Amino acid sequence: MEIEALRLRGPSTHRFGRLMGRGVVEPAYPLPTLDVSGPPMSLARNAEIYAEGDPADHLYKIASGMVRTCKFLVDGRRQIGGFYLPGDIFGLEPESEYTFSAEAVTEVEVIAVKRAVASSTQLLALMSRELQSTQNHLLLLAKTAPERVASFLLEMAERIQSAHEVELGMSRQDIADYLGLTIETVSRTLTQLENESTIALPTSKRVVLRNRATLKRLNS
Amino acid sequence: MEIEALRLRGPSTHRFGRLMGRGVVEPAYPLPTLDVSGPPMSLARNAEIYAEGDPADHLYKIASGMVRTCKFLVDGRRQIGGFYLPGDIFGLEPESEYTFSAEAVTEVEVIAVKRAVASSTQLLALMSRELQSTQNHLLLLAKTAPERVASFLLEMAERIQSAHEVELGMSRQDIADYLGLTIETVSRTLTQLENESTIALPTSKRVVLRNRATLKRLNS
DNA sequence: CGCCAGGTTGAAGAGAATCAAGTGATGTGG
DNA sequence: CCACATCACTTGATTCTCTTCAACCTGGCG
Numbered sequence: 001m002e003i004e005a006l007r008l009r010g011p012s013t014h015r016f017g018r019l020m021g022r023g024v025v026e027p028a029y030p031l032p033t034l035d036v037s038g039p040p041m042s043l044a045r046n047a048e049i050y051a052e053g054d055p056a057d058h059l060y061k062i063a064s065g066m067v068r069t070c071k072f073l074v075d076g077r078r079q080i081g082g083f084y085l086p087g088d089i090f091g092l093e094p095e096s097e098y099t100f101s102a103e104a105v106t107e108v109e110v111i112a113v114k115r116a117v118a119s120s121t122q123l124l125a126l127m128s129r130e131l132q133s134t135q136n137h138l139l140l141l142a143k144t145a146p147e148r149v150a151s152f153l154l155e156m157a158e159r160i161q162s163a164h165e166v167e168l169g170m171s172r173q174d175i176a177d178y179l180g181l182t183i184e185t186v187s188r189t190l191t192q193l194e195n196e197s198t199i200a201l202p203t204s205k206r207v208v209l210r211n212r213a214t215l216k217r218l219n220s
Numbered sequence: 221m222e223i224e225a226l227r228l229r230g231p232s233t234h235r236f237g238r239l240m241g242r243g244v245v246e247p248a249y250p251l252p253t254l255d256v257s258g259p260p261m262s263l264a265r266n267a268e269i270y271a272e273g274d275p276a277d278h279l280y281k282i283a284s285g286m287v288r289t290c291k292f293l294v295d296g297r298r299q300i301g302g303f304y305l306p307g308d309i310f311g312l313e314p315e316s317e318y319t320f321s322a323e324a325v326t327e328v329e330v331i332a333v334k335r336a337v338a339s340s341t342q343l344l345a346l347m348s349r350e351l352q353s354t355q356n357h358l359l360l361l362a363k364t365a366p367e368r369v370a371s372f373l374l375e376m377a378e379r380i381q382s383a384h385e386v387e388l389g390m391s392r393q394d395i396a397d398y399l400g401l402t403i404e405t406v407s408r409t410l411t412q413l414e415n416e417s418t419i420a421l422p423t424s425k426r427v428v429l430r431n432r433a434t435l436k437r438l439n440s
Numbered sequence: 441c442g443c444c445a446g447g448t449t450g451a452a453g454a455g456a457a458t459c460a461a462g463t464g465a466t467g468t469g470g
Numbered sequence: 471c472c473a474c475a476t477c478a479c480t481t482g483a484t485t486c487t488c489t490t491c492a493a494c495c496t497g498g499c500g
Contacts, residue, residue: 074440079362094352120340131351132314141361142299142400180362187480220294
């Protein structure tokens with residue numbers, strides 16, 4: 001199977017670097033193609049794809065659905081490292097063992113690739129994108145709760161390539177553990193954004209972006 | 221000039237992944253050697269080495285002193301991405317422009333290397349380490365103030381290879397902006413650790429680790 | 441000796457967490 | 471098709487941590 005354009009996270013991860021009014025920047029490490037063999041694996045909601053500490057010998061490309069990577073701290077707190085959407089590749093880690101586990105957020109189809117078949121150039125491109133989104137995630141955690149939620153909504157909208165509406169596949173708990181907040185704070189913040197007419201919430205997982213300018217301003 | 225072992229951040233960045241009681245793990249991307257040409261550059265305290273947005277065409281290896289990378293948010297808040305010590309390499313970024321700026325914390329001597337002279341394999345190894353420390357930094361920001369400070373002290377001690385005493389080159393403001401706290405909170409937390417006899421502070425920048433077990437427990 | 445930046449300490453306040461009680465969706469079995 | 475159980479989400483009241491604002495030390499250095 002030929003994957004024409006490997007993509008690890010969406011283009012949204014460029015956002016933070018672009019706030020100073022500069023133009024679009026070419027990626028330093030353009031993504032090559034990569035041969036992928038094997039049939040797609042289907043996984044049910046919440047199924048574990050790999051665990052923290054497993055040998056990190058495979059990469060995974062998402063055909064459909066959503067995946068989260070996460071890590072549990074000793075006191076039981078959970079930190080989500082990222083969400084991965086169709087077309088994204090996850091499983092490239094800086095060690096020979098996975099440092100985060102990966103789980104299906106929704107029903108998911110993934111294609112596994114042996115890491116060994118990827119070239120250094122390909123791995124570099126993937127890791128570069130992973131670093132970029134981790135840096136953005138880190139900057140996100142320096143913000144206030146409304147700013148985090150606004151950034152999250154804009155990131156998701158951009159990755160889905162949707163200007164007006166976002167279908168969140170993940171639960172409030174997932175969002176909270178990604179943003180470093182509690183579910184109550186996430187819920188309250190969303191409600192407040194709705195009351196200000198910045199967003200609408202036709203259902204709890206469907207978000208209509210009614211005022212992107214306000215969200216972007218919050219994004220700081 | 222031949223650099224025998226490129227090192228981007230110290231080995232401490234493995235710590236978070238090692239909490240589950242597993243043994244030491246070999247890095248997935250062992251570091252090769254890299255020829256470095258040109259004389260060391262000397263820089264005064266607070267000198268800027270490169271700015272956010274500059275073309276990211278050079279890597280820098282520290283011969284002496286300490287460097288910080290940082291980014292300013294639109295509201296003036298500053299986030300420090302990391303501190304770099306002698307032997308560390310910084311300046312490898314996921315884009316073709318620097319996403320963080322780099323500044324001398326102390327007087328510093330650095331050796332510049334054109335990024336183009338490094339192979340994909342070498343860049344991969346460097347980026348892998350950068351990703352690892354960014355992931356650890358991210359996990360750190362999910363913790364409470366005492367936990368962040370304890371983690372910071374242990375990280376510094378490990379990177380300096382010092383079991384008992386750490387000479388912090390950076391100011392309270394630098395520490396605060398790295399940990400996502402205010403200087404007052406950093407100061408108060410250090411004072412409290414001193415009152416509990418977990419550390420001693422012979423001077424404001426010199427920290428004696430009197431009770432590593434307590435620090436590690438805080439490190440969670 | 442006194443200035444000044446960096447650091448510490450105190451008191452008050454804001455923001456998010458926690459604890460607790462609802463409300464609303466989803467799914468299952470009768 | 472409906473009653474009910476369950477789970478996710480929302481909302482409210484309170485607590486607590488960290489920030490903010492302010493005053494005060496302390497240690498280098500002219």
